[in-house]
Amino acid sequence: MQPPCEIMVNDFLPNMRGLVSHELHEKGESQRRIALLLGITQARVSYYLGKRRTQFSSELATKFGISQGDIANYSKLLAEDATRSQTDGIFTLYSIWKNLLFTGMICAAHQKESGVQSDCSVCMEIFKPPRENMKFSDQESEDLQVIHEISQAISMIESSVYFPSIMPEVSVNIAMSRNSPKSTRDVAAIPGRINRIHGRAKAFVLPEFGCSNHMSKVLLLANSKDSIFRAVLNIKYDESVGKVLDELGLPRRFTSMSKVPSGISSGKTMTGDDAVLLRLSQVKVAHGEEDSTIALIDRGSDGVEPMTYLIGKKATDLSQIALKIAQSYSAAK
Numbered sequence: 001m002q003p004p005c006e007i008m009v010n011d012f013l014p015n016m017r018g019l020v021s022h023e024l025h026e027k028g029e030s031q032r033r034i035a036l037l038l039g040i041t042q043a044r045v046s047y048y049l050g051k052r053r054t055q056f057s058s059e060l061a062t063k064f065g066i067s068q069g070d071i072a073n074y075s076k077l078l079a080e081d082a083t084r085s086q087t088d089g090i091f092t093l094y095s096i097w098k099n100l101l102f103t104g105m106i107c108a109a110h111q112k113e114s115g116v117q118s119d120c121s122v123c124m125e126i127f128k129p130p131r132e133n134m135k136f137s138d139q140e141s142e143d144l145q146v147i148h149e150i151s152q153a154i155s156m157i158e159s160s161v162y163f164p165s166i167m168p169e170v171s172v173n174i175a176m177s178r179n180s181p182k183s184t185r186d187v188a189a190i191p192g193r194i195n196r197i198h199g200r201a202k203a204f205v206l207p208e209f210g211c212s213n214h215m216s217k218v219l220l221l222a223n224s225k226d227s228i229f230r231a232v233l234n235i236k237y238d239e240s241v242g243k244v245l246d247e248l249g250l251p252r253r254f255t256s257m258s259k260v261p262s263g264i265s266s267g268k269t270m271t272g273d274d275a276v277l278l279r280l281s282q283v284k285v286a287h288g289e290e291d292s293t294i295a296l297i298d299r300g301s302d303g304v305e306p307m308t309y310l311i312g313k314k315a316t317d318l319s320q321i322a323l324k325i326a327q328s329y330s331a332a333k
Contacts, residue, residue: 002114004106004123008097011063011109016093017297018056019075020082021048027079037082063109064100069197073204077192080171084273085284088191088213095191095205139178146176146188150207153233153315157194157201162326164196165333168236169305171195174207175215176231176315181223185209185218214273218280219297222311229311232282233318234235235325237297237306244328247309251294255279269310273302280309293321 017038024034031049035042048056057071058285066074074096076324082089090275100106101123110116153174157163175189194203210216215232222229235241244253275299283296300306 001117003122004101004110004248007106007109007113007276009112012060012097012100013093015060016075016078017044018048018051019053019071021045023052023075023079024083025049026134029083037086038186039086044230064105065108066100066105070204073195073197073202077195077204077263081192085213088211090213091208092192092205095208095211099205140177142197143188144207146178147207148222149231149315150174150176150188150190152318154190154203154207156316156323158203160201160326161199162330163201164199164324164326165330166322166326167194167196168234168307169202172201172234173212173215174231174233174315174318175212175219177216177219177223179230180227181220181230184216184220186215187219189215194266201229202235214276217273217277218309219311221277222285222296222309223282231315231318232313233310233315233321233322235308237299237308237309240329240332241308241318241325242297242327242331245295246323247328253283253285253294253296255283255298272301275301276307293317 020038024037025031027036030237031042031045035045038045056314057068057075060066060071061068075179077092077096078089080193081092086098098294104123106123107120111118111120157172157174171193172195173189173193175187177187181187186209188207188209190203190207191211194201196202201246215234218234219229219232222232277295279298280296285294285296292333296309296311298307310320310321312318
């Protein structure tokens with residue numbers, strides 16, 4: 001008995017680590033830093049960098065039939081999320097692998113190496129979406145509704161030719177929570193975020209609960225200020241975006257601090273995400289405000305680009321607003 005997870009550890013993971021090592025190295029990360037981010041030795045990083053990047057991508061394409069474009073996008077997503085946190089990196093890695101299992105792309109390699117019968121459909125059965133006629137608990141029904149909302153919002157964004165014009169450098173994500181969220185485990189989002197591919201927005205994995213640590217915390221912060229807020233979507237911010245927000249009559253709330261106050265982190269190094277969350281926490285959002293959707297704007301700081309966080313009730317509501325912003329923004333250019 002040889003489950004496909006062995007292929008993941010023996011073949012998929014080493015090649016992805018090789019690609020991510022090259023991705024991070026090209027961004028200026030040291031071998032020591034890369035080893036820390038990937039949880040491997042510096043000697044192993046040196047080994048990966050000593051091989052050509054194309055060797056890893058060719059191995060993945062040949063063994064699993066993954067396109068070169070998807071391989072490049074996967075390595076970019078993993079590099080970004082591994083840099084953000086080990087948890088985000090692991091979550092994105094498993095989300096990519098789960099999607100490959102569900103689509104059947106691992107089947108040929110699994111059959112060749114393990115001798116499993118060709119009619120095996122275990123992975124596709126385990127990871128397939130639930131049937132509409134299945135009975136669910138109240139919690140499961142709510143979770144399915146949240147996932148459906150985010151999926152619909154993503155489809156709207158992916159179909160727009162205008163939306164990429166308002167995508168920030170750090171890419172986009174959409175998050176939505178259960179009712180009365182308590183922690184990031186109560187928030188669903190896209191592992192690895194939505195990226196700009198060939199001039200269009202594209203999500204490569206399905207929404208899941210417990211991923212996108214930063215966006216989840218932004219949403220939890222907004223929800224703590226007013227429970228009406230259960231969804232968040234980020235776009236870039238500049239003067240042109242600000243003008244469009246005013247034209248649409250969308251209320252804006254700005255962060256007021258450009259730098260983190262001294263002593264606030266108790267002597268510990270504060271990451272860019274932590275600094276953003278600290279700034280956002282200072283914004284006053286009164287409970288029971290009439291506005292069901294607001295634009296929470298962080299002006300940015302050193303190494304952190306300005307950002308607009310659209311915050312509201314539902315993911316699809318935010319996508320509709322984002323598309324209006326994108327269309328007006330593009331027309332003004």
